[in-house]
């Protein structure tokens with residue numbers, strides 16, 4: 001963690017600050033978004049501008065497109081991503097995972113968590129600031145609509161204080177109406193990732209009474225997202241998100257973080273018009289002119305100059321704000337920048353640590369195992385058991401027969417014609433009833449009769465191997481036992 005710099009006195013918060021007056025000298029004792037009694041302090045962040053904000057905006061458009069189009073993308077007929085908790089069916093990159101794929105699911109989860117650890121150890125909270133759906137939707141969609149309707153921070157603050165008039169009511173009503181509509185779209189998108197677009201379409205088009213549960217979730221998700229983006233906002237990152245909580249345990253002195261270069265910036269102090277850079281330096285002043293621009297753009301209301309803080313989502317707004325100040329006072333950019341603690345303290349270049357290498361090796365091993373499991377797993381899961389209570393029978397021609405029950409789970413999204421062949425020993429296998437065709441994502445159950453010649457049978461139980469074929473290709477091999485008479489009863 002980057003330590004906060006020593007300061008002469010706590011800097012006074014200017015009147016246009018996004019938060020009420022806060023004594024920053026005890027900033028670790030309270031949240032920037034709450035007063036001492038715990039009441040919420042509403043944040044009015046100033047509109048950020050700059051190269052990082054532009055890059056994040058472009059990336060956000062791409063991510064939003066992927067997020068909203070995602071449920072409609074199909075790979076081999078399967079969705080790109082489906083997390084159907086209700087039916088315990090999961091699709092990742094077109095690959096279906098069933099509860100039966102326990103090991104594969106466990107490895108997938110391990111990859112997910114190891115990936116987070118590797119990524120965070122190396123790049124800090126890059127995910128939070130650049131790609132997290134909460135940040136992207138809040139800062140790039142909802143916040144921008146708010147700026148468009150209510151204006152920048154100072155206009156929003158004035159509007160909040162102003163008495164209710166038709167103009168204020170119109171602004172507030174239109175903003176919240178748009179927020180509610182957008183929350184409905186976001187909620188339905190989430191629902192599409194859970195139940196799939198087909199089911200979502202039937203909920204929308206069928207009479208409401210037919211899908212009361214689905215409609216209830218639709219309303220709940222809409223209200224949930226409206227609550228998050230209209231009211232809860234940065235509190236979701238500070239109080240709810242588990243990633244933000246445990247991320248501090250993953251950072252080390254080589255992790256890249258957004259931070260203030262206190263060696264260069266301190267002692268901070270306002271810039272007098274007539275003061276030259278040399279005069280400022282000889283007066284013991286650093287590059288920070290204490291303008292609070294970095295604080296006024298922060299969507300979580302913190303002062304990055306106090307060091308790395310859990311509220312910081314690494315959104316880069318303070319970098320852009322400070323860079324523009326540095327340009328104006330003709331000082332180099334980067335007083336607030338992406339760097340590691342070692343970079344700030346010792347000027348070290350970024351390096352790969354042993355801990356990171358260890359995490360990377362583990363991650364690569366898990367990805368290798370996942371690929372192996374995916375490419376070697378069968379399209380079906382089958383069991384082949386002797387029918388309950390059935391004994392062997394001797395046929396008129398002297399052969400012996402056993403009755404079995406075969407259960408075949410089709411894990412694919414296409415119907416599968418299935419053929420069963422007796423691989424060993426030689427004999428005959430007959431499926432009772434119609435030929436087996438297992439509908440997609442369904443389980444089929446059939447009775448099967450196997451007949452063996454006494455000559456190939458062993459005493460008591462004979463091992464039997466049955467091949468499961470689809471379109472001439474063997475997709476599974478099953479082993480079972482064939483019961484017959486013992487030698488002493490020959």
Ligand code: SF4
Nearest residue numbers: 288289291292294322
């Ligand atoms: S924007 Fe830069 S110069 Fe201004 S207070 Fe923040 S760190 Fe200091």
Ligand code: SF4
Nearest residue numbers: 298312313315316318
């Ligand atoms: S401190 Fe800077 S990077 Fe962190 S949340 Fe605030 S503006 Fe974003």
